[in-house]
Amino acid sequence: MKKVSNxxxxxxxxxxxxxxxxxxxxxxxxxxxxxxxxxxxxxxVPDTVEEEFSFAxxxxxxxxxxxxxxxxxxKGFPEEVVGQLDEFEAAFEEEGLVLVEIESEEQLKQVxxxxxxxxxxxEGRFILIDPDSDDERPEGAxxxxxxxxxxxxxxxxxxxxxxxxxxxxxxxxxxxPEEIRGAMQGFIRExxxxxxxxxxxxxxxxxELVILGEDRLGDQVSMRARxxxxxxxxxxxxxxxxxxxxVSNEVLQRTVxxxxxxxxxxxxxxxxxxxxxTALAMIQAxxxxxxxxxxxxxxxxxxxxxVLLGSFLFTAVAMxxxxxxxxxxxxxxxxxxxxxxxxxxxxxVLFPGSVAAWVSMLPSYPIVRMLYDVTIYGTLWExxxxxxxxxxxxxxxxxxxxxxxxxxxxxxx
Amino acid sequence: MSLKRIxxxxxxxxxxxPRKPFxxxxxxxxxxxxxxxxxxxxxxxxxxxxxxxxxxxxxEITAAVQELEGFEVSLLExxxxxxxxxxxxxxxxxxILAEGFDDKVxxxxxxxxxxxxxxxxxxxxxxxxAVMAIEMIRELEGSEAPVEVETVYxxxxxxPVSIRLVPFLVFYALVMAGIWVPSSSIVEEKEKGTLxxxxxxxxxxxxxxxxxxxxxxxxxxxxxxxxxxxxQALGPRPLDVAVVIIVAAxxxxxIGLIIxxxxxxxxxxxxxxxxxxxxxxxxxxxxxxxxxxxxxxKLFPLYWIIEPIWAVSVMGEPLSxxxxxxxxxxxxxxxxxxxxLLLKKRVFT
Numbered sequence: 151m152k153k154v155s156n157x158x159x160x161x162x163x164x165x166x167x168x169x170x171x172x173x174x175x176x177x178x179x180x181x182x183x184x185x186x187x188x189x190x191x192x193x194x195v196p197d198t199v200e201e202e203f204s205f206a207x208x209x210x211x212x213x214x215x216x217x218x219x220x221x222x223x224x225k226g227f228p229e230e231v232v233g234q235l236d237e238f239e240a241a242f243e244e245e246g247l248v249l250v251e252i253e254s255e256e257q258l259k260q261v262x263x264x265x266x267x268x269x270x271x272x273e274g275r276f277i278l279i280d281p282d283s284d285d286e287r288p289e290g291a292x293x294x295x296x297x298x299x300x301x302x303x304x305x306x307x308x309x310x311x312x313x314x315x316x317x318x319x320x321x322x323x324x325x326x327p328e329e330i331r332g333a334m335q336g337f338i339r340e341x342x343x344x345x346x347x348x349x350x351x352x353x354x355x356x357x358e359l360v361i362l363g364e365d366r367l368g369d370q371v372s373m374r375a376r377x378x379x380x381x382x383x384x385x386x387x388x389x390x391x392x393x394x395x396x397v398s399n400e401v402l403q404r405t406v407x408x409x410x411x412x413x414x415x416x417x418x419x420x421x422x423x424x425x426x427x428t429a430l431a432m433i434q435a436x437x438x439x440x441x442x443x444x445x446x447x448x449x450x451x452x453x454x455x456x457v458l459l460g461s462f463l464f465t466a467v468a469m470x471x472x473x474x475x476x477x478x479x480x481x482x483x484x485x486x487x488x489x490x491x492x493x494x495x496x497x498x499v500l501f502p503g504s505v506a507a508w509v510s511m512l513p514s515y516p517i518v519r520m521l522y523d524v525t526i527y528g529t530l531w532e533x534x535x536x537x538x539x540x541x542x543x544x545x546x547x548x549x550x551x552x553x554x555x556x557x558x559x560x561x562x563x
Numbered sequence: 564m565s566l567k568r569i570x571x572x573x574x575x576x577x578x579x580x581p582r583k584p585f586x587x588x589x590x591x592x593x594x595x596x597x598x599x600x601x602x603x604x605x606x607x608x609x610x611x612x613x614x615x616x617x618x619x620x621x622x623e624i625t626a627a628v629q630e631l632e633g634f635e636v637s638l639l640e641x642x643x644x645x646x647x648x649x650x651x652x653x654x655x656x657x658x659i660l661a662e663g664f665d666d667k668v669x670x671x672x673x674x675x676x677x678x679x680x681x682x683x684x685x686x687x688x689x690x691x692x693a694v695m696a697i698e699m700i701r702e703l704e705g706s707e708a709p710v711e712v713e714t715v716y717x718x719x720x721x722x723p724v725s726i727r728l729v730p731f732l733v734f735y736a737l738v739m740a741g742i743w744v745p746s747s748s749i750v751e752e753k754e755k756g757t758l759x760x761x762x763x764x765x766x767x768x769x770x771x772x773x774x775x776x777x778x779x780x781x782x783x784x785x786x787x788x789x790x791x792x793x794x795q796a797l798g799p800r801p802l803d804v805a806v807v808i809i810v811a812a813x814x815x816x817x818i819g820l821i822i823x824x825x826x827x828x829x830x831x832x833x834x835x836x837x838x839x840x841x842x843x844x845x846x847x848x849x850x851x852x853x854x855x856x857x858x859x860x861k862l863f864p865l866y867w868i869i870e871p872i873w874a875v876s877v878m879g880e881p882l883s884x885x886x887x888x889x890x891x892x893x894x895x896x897x898x899x900x901x902x903x904l905l906l907k908k909r910v911f912t
């Protein structure tokens with residue numbers, strides 16, 4: 151009898167797996183659905199980060215400064231001292247603040263109540279429009295959502311300089327978070343302190359020392375960018391169900407026993423499952439990464455290796471789950487026991503500070519970390535050596551364990 | 564139809580059910596989701612400025628910081644941990660209070676304030692944290708503010724996301740208990756042949772289906788009520804909430820029955836639930852994003868049960884405010900009965 155080569159034996163098992171997979175309408179449907187939904191969600195999620203805080207003041211800065219200057223000059227303050235008031239204008243121009251100047255307090259109240267809309271024209275002017283009126287929105291103007299406003303007395307600056315303890319009213323929508331209300335009050339108080347001549351009771355170090363890590367002010371990582379690695383990770387993870395089901399069925403229906411009567415050896419079976427599972431997860435992850443624009447001329451080899459490691463990891467999990475040989479629903483529940491903990495690192499990376507430090511011990515953490523660092527921060531090989539070795543260790547450990555468990559199961563059937 | 568036989572089948576389902584994976588799954592998921600959204604990841608949807616503090620002396624500021632509302636404050640043991648955390652953006656900012664810091668401030672010695680900002684922190688958070696830090700140091704200094712600040716609020720306080728998520732959690736409880744449990748039970752009995760065995764006895768198909776519906780209905784009422792209780796969302800009118808839940812459970816269980824009758828295998832059932840689940844889930848999104856045009860939600864059947872749940876349990880409105888929605892939900896439920904009678908032959912396939 152002619153001896154069949156290992157390669158042909160392997161290919162025949164792989165061919166059978168592909169056929170079974172393509173006939174399984176559930177997984178085929180879920181695969182296509184996941185790819186479409188993930189890509190659609192990615193492009194629907196905003197690509198910008200709202201990091202500025204808008205607030206209104208009344209009266210305008212011009213009125214606020216000119217009225218106060220007049221009072222101080224009347225009180226006999228020298229012009230150069232009065233001129234120093236202009237330095238306080240910088241307080242309203244801090245990065246992260248968007249200031250809307252409204253002349254009257256009454257209009258300011260109406261804006262905060264939502265009875266007037268504020269539009270900013272391309273020239274930077276602010277226009278107030280009654281939303282119930284027939285007035286048209288100015289062309290090219292963008293609406294500004296305002297929920298906090300400060301009504302200063304026109305002579306606030308001079309009153310503070312003269313120590314007359316002016317009264318300032320903060321108008322706020324009740325939905326404004328506590329920390330923003332507090333910051334508004336603190337901002338006013340500190341300005342009054344400074345005007346009244348109270349120096350800061352502490353020194354601040356240089357800004358370069360204060361900012362830790364790359365300063366991304368104005369260039370924050372958007373939710374869409376954060377979703378890029380997460381989607382690829384989820385796609386790889388989803389394939390655990392498909393492969394686990396495939397292995398589970400072979401065990402449950404004993405088709406593997408039938409296969410082993412042929413020249414096929416256990417290692418052919420295990421290798422075929424490894425190749426099939428890894429390829430299935432990897433192909434989909436690569437497709438999705440391409441659709442969400444993750445590949446660049448420099449990162450593609452690194453991304454492919456990370457995806458390969460991730461696919462291996464989930465194949466190992468799938469083989470472990472499948473070895474239990476449970477029915478459809480049982481296998482689904484059993485998969486979840488492994489999948490849910492492996493999912494946690496993706497949240498830790500997507501929402502920093504949201505989960506505990508032990509998350510970095512989980513096998514999926516280095517994969518998520520690398521996907522995140524490469525697609526968002528553009529890190530390359532040398533930056534990822536540690537996580538690469540870390541991921542590799544987990545893959546070897548889990549894959550080795552799953553091989554032992556599945557081999558035991560198959561040989562004892 | 565014999566009520567006695569229906570009750571016997573129901574008793575059998577309830578005695579065997581808790582051992583089944585789908586039953587356990589349905590029971591566990593709403594609890595797990597409540598935990599996940601309210602405890603573990605509750606802060607994800609409404610991020611607050613995160614501040615880490617290392618107190619090397621015994622600063623009064625540390626106690627004041629912990630009292631702050633609207634901030635997530637973490638007290639750390641050492642400087643390195645703080646610097647690493649801030650750089651990783653686990654915290655928006657980190658404050659190190661050196662030994663003797665308070666005394667120096669009180670003595671007017673102007674010590675250096677070690678306040679580190681993460682490069683990834685938002686501009687607005689940087690301002691909020693810096694202003695807050697200066698405010699607390701001013702308080703420590705003991706000087707009276709040379710200005711009077713009054714705050715006037717307009718409108719109603721917004722609902723926290725944890726409350727806006729309640730429809731989602733109740734929806735999940737209703738879907739798991741009302742749709743997943745009776746449909747899985749029917750499909751499992753079909754696959755194992757116990758359904759055919761039962762039909763050899765004096766039990767009729769209608770009685771079996773009535774028992775399955777009753778099982779899902781009671782379980783859905785239990786899970787939905789428990790979920791509302793866990794989320795402290797039973798509202799000021801628990802009896803009104805009970806009526807709404809009964810209507811909601813009746814509707815979802817009817818959907819579960821149809822899916823169970825129609826599905827030949829567990830795979831088919833899972834596919835149907837997955838694809839139909841997305842369609843049923845859409846109205847929930849309108850509660851999470853109230854700015855979207857709300858009329859779209861009315862096109863989906865489960866809107867007519869989620870809206871009354873939202874209005875009565877979360878907003879505390881009386882039943883009279885949602886009678887129309889409940890009427891529509893009841894009509895949808897009744898409209899499904901002829902469909903079930905038409906499909907019931909599939910139970911034998």
